[in-house]
Amino acid sequence: MACAPAVPSPSTVAADASASNGGTSPPSASPVPTQSTFTSEIYGYSVAVPAGWSSIAATARWDGISGVKSDSPEVDRWTSSGTAAAWGSAAPYTKDLKSYTTKTIADTAKYHGDTCTRPPETQGVITVGGERGTLISWNCGILINVAVTVHHGIGYTFGFRDPAVAAATDPTDRAIFVGALGSVRFPG
Numbered sequence: 001m002a003c004a005p006a007v008p009s010p011s012t013v014a015a016d017a018s019a020s021n022g023g024t025s026p027p028s029a030s031p032v033p034t035q036s037t038f039t040s041e042i043y044g045y046s047v048a049v050p051a052g053w054s055s056i057a058a059t060a061r062w063d064g065i066s067g068v069k070s071d072s073p074e075v076d077r078w079t080s081s082g083t084a085a086a087w088g089s090a091a092p093y094t095k096d097l098k099s100y101t102t103k104t105i106a107d108t109a110k111y112h113g114d115t116c117t118r119p120p121e122t123q124g125v126i127t128v129g130g131e132r133g134t135l136i137s138w139n140c141g142i143l144i145n146v147a148v149t150v151h152h153g154i155g156y157t158f159g160f161r162d163p164a165v166a167a168a169t170d171p172t173d174r175a176i177f178v179g180a181l182g183s184v185r186f187p188g
Contacts, residue, residue, distance in 0.1 A: 037183075040076045043090040044187030045129070045156065047180055053078045053086075064091025067111030070161050078180075083164040084173060086180060093155030097148070100155045101134040104148050108138070116140040121168035128158065129184030137168040145169075145177055151186045158184070 038055040039046040049055055055078050062074035068089060071077065075087040093100055101123070109118040116138045126135040126147055133149035143165040147158045160177040162170065 038076065038078065040088065040090075043076070043088065043154075043156075045088065045090070046185045047078075047088065047158075048183035049078050050080070050176055050180065053080050058089065062089040062091050064093060064155065067107065069112075070159060075159075084160065084162040084176065086158065086160045086177065088156065088158045090154050090156045092153060093150055094153055095150070097132060097134060097150050100148050100150050101136070103155075104134075104146060104157060105136060108136075108146070112140065116144060126178065126181060128156065128181045129186050131186070133181070139166065139168040141166060143167055143170055143173055145173070147177070147181050152188060154186075156184075156186070 035048045035051045036055070037046055038049045038057075040057065042058045042061050056076070058074055058076045060073040062068055062072075066074075068074050070085055070087045075089045078086045105118070105120060105123075108116050108120075117140070120136045120138045122135075122137040124135050126133045128147050128149040129151070131149045131151050133147050136146045136148070138144040138146075143160070143162040145160040145168075149156050158177075158181060160173060162173050165173060
């Protein structure tokens with residue numbers, strides 16, 4: 001034991017900190033929420049969920065044909081403590097990304113055309129879990145962003161909505177969504 005370095009006890013550390021900052025107590029550490037990883041039991045992908053957000057797993061498999069909303073049983077959902085929410089789903093798809101993008105825009109017009117404009121306000125290239133994807137943005141009276149990609153014969157759709165933003169894009173929401181999309185890991 002004589003060769004072991006001296007390790008100060010917690011009370012010694014607190015006393016030393018108090019002495020070095022003029023006699024006040026050391027600052028207490030507040031718990032900081034950390035992001036968690038959500039793995040979809042139905043679709044097999046995983047995604048880093050932002051700190052402080054909650055996850056709700058899909059309870060049914062999407063057929064790739066019917067219309068879904070951000071709170072449909074066929075989507076995995078992530079909700080913030082504020083107004084923003086995100087979702088993900090997947091279904092077999094044998095065509096390419098361009099075709100899946102066109103299908104997604106047409107489906108949005110078909111199922112949500114009463115509130116979402118056609119064509120979308122913006123459309124551009126994005127990376128989803130290392131795969132080339134398309135980011136589509138609508139102002140549906142609220143911010144709606146959808147990212148799509150095709151990986152090994154599966155079409156993946158990830159969405160982000162924020163009812164507090166009446167625009168197609170918002171830098172804060174985009175940063176959250178793009179960060180999550182970059183963390184996606186696909187099965188196999």
